[in-house]
Amino acid sequence: MADYWIAPSILSADFARLGEEVSNVLDAGADVVHFDVMDNHFVPNLTVGPMVCKSLREYGIDAVIDVHLMIEPVDQLIPPFANAGADIITFHPEASDDVARTLALIKQQGCKAGLVLNPETPLDVALPHIEELDVLLLMSVNPGFGGQSFIPQTLTKIRQARALLDEKQLPTRLQVDGGINLDNIAEIARAGADMFVAGSAIFASDDYQATLSQMRAQLAQAESK
Numbered sequence: 174m175a176d177y178w179i180a181p182s183i184l185s186a187d188f189a190r191l192g193e194e195v196s197n198v199l200d201a202g203a204d205v206v207h208f209d210v211m212d213n214h215f216v217p218n219l220t221v222g223p224m225v226c227k228s229l230r231e232y233g234i235d236a237v238i239d240v241h242l243m244i245e246p247v248d249q250l251i252p253p254f255a256n257a258g259a260d261i262i263t264f265h266p267e268a269s270d271d272v273a274r275t276l277a278l279i280k281q282q283g284c285k286a287g288l289v290l291n292p293e294t295p296l297d298v299a300l301p302h303i304e305e306l307d308v309l310l311l312m313s314v315n316p317g318f319g320g321q322s323f324i325p326q327t328l329t330k331i332r333q334a335r336a337l338l339d340e341k342q343l344p345t346r347l348q349v350d351g352g353i354n355l356d357n358i359a360e361i362a363r364a365g366a367d368m369f370v371a372g373s374a375i376f377a378s379d380d381y382q383a384t385l386s387q388m389r390a391q392l393a394q395a396e397s398k
């Protein structure tokens with residue numbers, strides 16, 4: 174099977190038991206921890222910062238932590254997140270006054286870097302930076318909240334992004350975030366994504382292991398079609 178990564182979003186976890194929750198989804202077969210950071214300014218919601226990322230490391234979480242920054246301005250929180258144990262840091266281009274500089278800053282701090290495009294943001298916005306991206310994250314909901322429905326028009330953008338990355342022979346991860354569940358993950362994979370963020374579909378389920386294996390079965394099926 175292709176090297177698909179499933180990344181549960183902590184947004185739908187029980188924050189009172191975050192270490193245990195993250196540990197449980199990783200034991201259940203998740204590949205990456207998706208860590209959503211919101212500032213009640215760039216998006217109308219507020220979550221957690223670098224201290225909580227550091228606490229997950231101190232708790233013993235050694236998986237890849239993928240930090241999705243929905244904050245503005247963005248640069249000043251990059252070194253604290255790198256020091257707190259982030260492996261991947263992604264940000265929205267609207268949140269930086271110099272996207273190339275922010276990407277370089279993330280890499281200088283020893284992390285993989287990525288850009289996030291909102292559903293309404295055209296793929297063209299990523300084009301000038303495409304060679305620098307370790308991850309291209311396409312939002313399939315408007316950022317700010319978990320539990321929203323996947324916006325189907327995103328599928329066209331995923332196909333276009335996949336064609337672009339393939340044409341340029343880039344190893345960039347194509348991540349999709351928002352409203353991914355057992356009913357649509359296969360279609361999203363067929364469109365060309367290889368990294369799938371899922372919050373509510375995993376954390377709201379009774380059995381993380383069963384949900385993750387069903388997601389993997391869907392991904393395997395997507396590939397065989």
Ligand SMILES: O=C(CO)[C@@H](O)[C@H](O)COP(=O)(O)O
Binds near residue numbers: 207315351
């Ligand atoms: O970044 C965000 C929302 O802004 C996401 O990471 C969501 O938290 C994913 O949650 P579900 O849509 O899977 O419930």
Ligand SMILES: [Fe+2]
Binds near residue numbers: 182208209241370
């Ligand atoms: Fe996210």
